[in-house]
Amino acid sequence: MIEAEQEYPVWDRHSCLSHTDRQECRSHARWFFILLLVGFSALAHAQQVPEKWLTGYEKSGYKKTPRYKETMEYCRLLERGSPWIRVTKFGTSPEGRDMPLVIASKDKIFDAKGAAKSDKAILLIQNGIHAGEIDGKDACLMLLRDIAITKSKASLLDHVILLVIPIYNVDGHERFGPNNRINQNGPEEMGWRVNALNLNLNRDYLKADAPETQAWLKLFNAWLPDFFIDCHVTDGADFQYSVTYGIELHENVAPPVRSWIQQQYLPMLSALRLDGVPVAPYIFLRDALDPLKGQDGGGVAPPRFSTAYVPLQNRPGLLIETHMLKEYKTRVDGTYGLLEATLRRMNEEYVSLRNAVRLADKEVAKGIHEAYAVRYDQVDTPSDTISYLGFRQQNGPSEISGTTGIRYTREPFEAHVPRYDSVRATTLIRPPAAYLIPAQWKDVAERLKMHGLQLERLTAATTVDVEEYRFSNASWAQSPFEGRHAASYRVDTIQRRRTFPAGTIVCPMRQRAAKVALHALEPQAPDAFAAWGFFDAVFEQKEYAEDYVMESMAPAMLSADSALARQFREKLRTDSLFAKSPGARINFFYQHSPYWDDAVNLYPVARLMREQVLPTEPLR
Numbered sequence: 001m002i003e004a005e006q007e008y009p010v011w012d013r014h015s016c017l018s019h020t021d022r023q024e025c026r027s028h029a030r031w032f033f034i035l036l037l038v039g040f041s042a043l044a045h046a047q048q049v050p051e052k053w054l055t056g057y058e059k060s061g062y063k064k065t066p067r068y069k070e071t072m073e074y075c076r077l078l079e080r081g082s083p084w085i086r087v088t089k090f091g092t093s094p095e096g097r098d099m100p101l102v103i104a105s106k107d108k109i110f111d112a113k114g115a116a117k118s119d120k121a122i123l124l125i126q127n128g129i130h131a132g133e134i135d136g137k138d139a140c141l142m143l144l145r146d147i148a149i150t151k152s153k154a155s156l157l158d159h160v161i162l163l164v165i166p167i168y169n170v171d172g173h174e175r176f177g178p179n180n181r182i183n184q185n186g187p188e189e190m191g192w193r194v195n196a197l198n199l200n201l202n203r204d205y206l207k208a209d210a211p212e213t214q215a216w217l218k219l220f221n222a223w224l225p226d227f228f229i230d231c232h233v234t235d236g237a238d239f240q241y242s243v244t245y246g247i248e249l250h251e252n253v254a255p256p257v258r259s260w261i262q263q264q265y266l267p268m269l270s271a272l273r274l275d276g277v278p279v280a281p282y283i284f285l286r287d288a289l290d291p292l293k294g295q296d297g298g299g300v301a302p303p304r305f306s307t308a309y310v311p312l313q314n315r316p317g318l319l320i321e322t323h324m325l326k327e328y329k330t331r332v333d334g335t336y337g338l339l340e341a342t343l344r345r346m347n348e349e350y351v352s353l354r355n356a357v358r359l360a361d362k363e364v365a366k367g368i369h370e371a372y373a374v375r376y377d378q379v380d381t382p383s384d385t386i387s388y389l390g391f392r393q394q395n396g397p398s399e400i401s402g403t404t405g406i407r408y409t410r411e412p413f414e415a416h417v418p419r420y421d422s423v424r425a426t427t428l429i430r431p432p433a434a435y436l437i438p439a440q441w442k443d444v445a446e447r448l449k450m451h452g453l454q455l456e457r458l459t460a461a462t463t464v465d466v467e468e469y470r471f472s473n474a475s476w477a478q479s480p481f482e483g484r485h486a487a488s489y490r491v492d493t494i495q496r497r498r499t500f501p502a503g504t505i506v507c508p509m510r511q512r513a514a515k516v517a518l519h520a521l522e523p524q525a526p527d528a529f530a531a532w533g534f535f536d537a538v539f540e541q542k543e544y545a546e547d548y549v550m551e552s553m554a555p556a557m558l559s560a561d562s563a564l565a566r567q568f569r570e571k572l573r574t575d576s577l578f579a580k581s582p583g584a585r586i587n588f589f590y591q592h593s594p595y596w597d598d599a600v601n602l603y604p605v606a607r608l609m610r611e612q613v614l615p616t617e618p619l620r
């Protein structure tokens, strides 16, 4: 049941992510007019900018992206040049670099507590999680300058506090070279996809193995931004769009946030044109050889991805994917245009956005009382038809691949193609009132705390009725995926009355981040800690019966227990592998003896299903 990424073939084919919404939005003439201007404004502003304030990217004629050191120098220059800018760090990378955060605030609110007390909406923009896909950094440096120095875009801070991570994967960024992105058209040199530990940070959000992720979670939970944007560059098909986007919009998004996206944000997005072309939902062709067969919506992404994680925290998450084959300048301008348009919309709708996010927090904190879906499948019938701006293909036999090779021409076409963007829940969980985690699973508790979950501990031994999970048929992926070997298993529920000692960790579900707990602690969820191997030791049998000891005990067991005798004979008859395995036969008796270890294959985290008052204190 638990994957390596193969279970998500749609995402696997592409560099970054994701899925998009399928909300069919009507064009609004007003948006069209405003946004037409937005897309072309970046260059115009660059031309009016004094030499001192040009970014490294602009000075290079839009061909190069600055290194980490130059990027930091420019951020410091902005800080010295404007009282609205503060440069700080939010973590340290595995190779020892500071992880920078630039805060832009007209009211000079540079701390999370002050921001929470203000009436501003908070936007977090993240760049360079895949450090070779660095368009967002160069767009953001210009945007910060245009806001805080030349002030041509100063109004973007009227109702918003802007947090920019100029480079997230700082170590990857400094693995710099011209050959890091085979599919990508510039800049001349760029950083590398993964961090110094060879981990893809955009698969790490829920398991939080990387120091960068742990620092990010601390940052996120301190500020709780109202909107999150993650900037990337695509791999995948060739088409006319310079900028595509993804935004989670199925039932995995809290209803108030979902309505805000649908009503207040998507109409603007669907009217936006960049580089003369509309922005499009992230494109997953169903058949790379024939775009007319339509597009997959991508379903519901698992929360290993940034923009699928933030909805579990009740926030909208926008994925920006510029098209790899477009010129670097076109891509940076496109990113700038979409960031600016989003900031404008946030300034107009900051009250409704803040209300939506806070309402979602409040509703989740009341407890999730309905069945909760941790897995969805895409439905294999089209949800609707959309316009597609592609390039014609002249595919033909390939001596290189031995199959049909894809060859794109430069001949553009527009077609209306089916889009498959309906999903259905496939794994539903009945949420507990609380999880009970034995104190020894400290690493699990630590990660839950990183996710902003408030934990408690029992102050006295407590006997309660709980639901527990028993694993069977466990196996592990042969190859590592993100440094771990994914576990698969069957899960059965058992009901028990159990005494938990003082010190047992309690994760109550009446809290705003409860959906993160469900995804981390329900073993059937796609990014469950159990699936990532946090609990692998519980699958191991640690005590064995000596054959000759069991030989002497087994006959007495058979004669004392006729049901056991029947079961043994039946197993011999129907299970030839068992019948042929002396070890399995001996172990059968050991398993049915009072000596057997009941904790083998038992998931140590118990589910308290009924709301009840427990003797607890907060876990610091």
Ligand SMILES: [Zn+2]
Binding pocket: 015, 016, 017, 130, 133, 232, 233
């Ligand atoms: Zn990416």
